[in-house]
Amino acid sequence: MTGTLVPSINPDVDKPRMRKRGIVLTGRLENRSIIVTGAGNGIGQATARILAREGARLLLVDKDKQAVALTAESLQQAGGDARAFAADVTDEDAVAGFTAAALESFGAIDGLFANAGIGGAVIPFAERTEAEFRSVIDVNLIGVFLSLRHVLPVMYSAGRGSIVCTGSIGSARGLPLTAAYNASKHAVLGLVRTVASEAGPHGVRINAVLPGMVDTQMLRTTTTVLAPGVDPALGVQEAGKSVSPIGRAARPEEVGEVAAFLLSDAASYVHGAGIPVDGGALATMGNRP
Numbered sequence: 577m578t579g580t581l582v583p584s585i586n587p588d589v590d591k592p593r594m595r596k597r598g599i600v601l602t603g604r605l606e607n608r609s610i611i612v613t614g615a616g617n618g619i620g621q622a623t624a625r626i627l628a629r630e631g632a633r634l635l636l637v638d639k640d641k642q643a644v645a646l647t648a649e650s651l652q653q654a655g656g657d658a659r660a661f662a663a664d665v666t667d668e669d670a671v672a673g674f675t676a677a678a679l680e681s682f683g684a685i686d687g688l689f690a691n692a693g694i695g696g697a698v699i700p701f702a703e704r705t706e707a708e709f710r711s712v713i714d715v716n717l718i719g720v721f722l723s724l725r726h727v728l729p730v731m732y733s734a735g736r737g738s739i740v741c742t743g744s745i746g747s748a749r750g751l752p753l754t755a756a757y758n759a760s761k762h763a764v765l766g767l768v769r770t771v772a773s774e775a776g777p778h779g780v781r782i783n784a785v786l787p788g789m790v791d792t793q794m795l796r797t798t799t800t801v802l803a804p805g806v807d808p809a810l811g812v813q814e815a816g817k818s819v820s821p822i823g824r825a826a827r828p829e830e831v832g833e834v835a836a837f838l839l840s841d842a843a844s845y846v847h848g849a850g851i852p853v854d855g856g857a858l859a860t861m862g863n864r865p
C-alpha cells in the first residue's frame with residue numbers, strides 16, 4: 577500500500593472553536609465521512625472548508641504532501657475534523673490506501689469528491705504527443721476511475737453514499753487548444769452517467785460539477801500560456817469575462833458550495849447530472865452580443 581496518512585494535530589471536532597474562528601456550522605453533513613481528492617489547492621481545498629463547515633469528517637487527499645497537510649492543519653486549527661493523506665490518484669495502491677484509511681478512521685465512507693485534475697498542455701492538437709495526452713487522461717480519467725472503483729464497493733455494502741466528480745465546461749464543448757483535457761472531461765461525465773445507471777439501486781448517487789473559469793493556480797497557469805506578460809490574476813478574470821455573462825471568473829468556493837449540496841441529502845433526487853457552475857457559459861456560449 578502506498579500513500580501516507582499525514583499525522584493530525586487535532587482530529588477531534590471542536591465546534592465552539594470552529595464558530596469562534598469564523599466557520600459557521602450549518603450541519604448539513606454532520607458526521608458524514610467524505611474523501612476529497614485534490615484537496616491541497618484550489619477547488620478541492622475550498623470545498624474541504626465548506627464540507628468542514630457543514631460538519632463533515634474529512635480525509636483530504638493530494639499528491640502534494642505539504643499542500644494537503646497545510647489544508648488539513650488549517651481546518652483542524654479552526655476546529656474541523658480533517659486528516660491529510662498524501663497520494664497520487666493514478667496509483668491504484670495509493671487509492672486503495674486512502675480508501676482503507678478513510679474506513680479505518682471513520683468506519684464508513686459517505687461521500688467522495690473526485691476532484692484531483694491537471695490542465696495539460698495548452699497547444700494545438702497537431703502538436704500534441706502521445707505521452708502528454710496519456711498523462712492528462714491518466715490523472716483526469718484513470719484517477720477518477722480508480723477512486724470510484726475503490727470507493728463504490730464500500731458504499732454499495734453500506735447501501736448509501738454520494739459521489740461528486742469534477743468535470744468542466746470542457747465536458748460539454750470542444751474548446752480549442754485543450755484536446756487532452758477536454759477529452760478527459762467528456763469521459764468523466766460519461767463515467768458519471770454510466771455509473772449513475774448502476775449505482776442508483778445500491779442507494780448511491782453520483783453527479784458531476786462542470787465548472788467554467790475558476791480562479792485557481794490551474795487556470796492562472798493556462799492563462800499565462802494564452803496571454804504571456806499579462807498578470808495571471810487579471811488573465812483569469814478576462815477569461816471569465818469572455819465566457820460568462822456574469823462577467824468574471826468564479827471563486828473556488830462557488831464550485832464548492834454546489835459540490836457540498838450534491839454530497840448532502842438536500843440533493844437526494846439529483847443523480848447522473850452534470851451541473852454547470854460556469855456563470856452561464858454553457859447556456860450562452862456563441863449566443864452573446
Ligand SMILES: NC(=O)c1ccc[n+]([C@@H]2O[C@H](COP(=O)([O-])OP(=O)(O)OC[C@H]3O[C@@H](n4cnc5c(N)ncnc54)[C@H](O)[C@@H]3O)[C@@H](O)[C@H]2O)c1
Nearest residue numbers: 614616617618619639664665692693744787789790792794
Ligand atoms: N480552475 C478552473 O478553471 C477549472 C475549470 C473546470 C474544471 N476544473 C477542474 O477542477 C479540479 C480542481 O482543479 P483546480 O482548478 O482546483 O486546480 P489546482 O491546480 O488549484 O488544484 C488541483 C489539485 O489537485 C492535485 N493533484 C493533481 N494531480 C494529482 C494526482 N495525480 N493525485 C492527487 N492529487 C493531484 C494538485 O496537487 C492540486 O493540489 C480539476 O479536476 C480541474 O480539471 C478547474
